[in-house]
Amino acid sequence: MRRVLGCVVVVAALGLGALGQMAESAAAIRKVMDAQVAAWNSHDLEGFMAGYWNSPELTFFSGGTVSHGWQAALDRYRKGYQAAGKEMGKLEFQDLQVEMLGPQSAFVRGKFVLTMADGKQPHGLFTVVFREFPEGWRIIHDHSSE
Numbered sequence: 001m002r003r004v005l006g007c008v009v010v011v012a013a014l015g016l017g018a019l020g021q022m023a024e025s026a027a028a029i030r031k032v033m034d035a036q037v038a039a040w041n042s043h044d045l046e047g048f049m050a051g052y053w054n055s056p057e058l059t060f061f062s063g064g065t066v067s068h069g070w071q072a073a074l075d076r077y078r079k080g081y082q083a084a085g086k087e088m089g090k091l092e093f094q095d096l097q098v099e100m101l102g103p104q105s106a107f108v109r110g111k112f113v114l115t116m117a118d119g120k121q122p123h124g125l126f127t128v129v130f131r132e133f134p135e136g137w138r139i140i141h142d143h144s145s146e
Helices: 002-041 045-049 070-081
Strands: 059-062 065-068 090-102 105-115 123-133 136-145
Touching (some): 002 045, 002 090, 002 105, 002 123, 002 136, 059 070, 065 070
Parallel strands (some): 059 136
Antiparallel strands (some): 059 065, 105 123
8 A cells, every 4th residue: 555655656756847848848948938028119120039949940930831941931021020011019919828748848829919000900819829939939830820
């Protein structure tokens, strides 16, 4: 009986450790997304893009198109938000739900709202997939819709 109880305690402790690690990872992912919002609202696209995997394998689905690569995503954001006559607005993420898929991957869904100088608020839904790299958590796939 003691051995069974001992095994139960060990298994429970391992499970609690895994839950603690998952909570820490989810908090780290939220921190990346908070940093993205701060960078966007400071008109710092490169800082915003620091939350993405800097790789040609990054994928971005939006507006019925597929983009591949970090540079393509940056160019798309520049064209849409920093070109002549464009503005970045104030970004807000809402209803974030972080779901850990494993120790080094997560799925995040939520809403984005941009508040523009004229009061308009383009908004939409997004899902992103994060992976943990030696340099930290990064988005490897983004699917956004307005």
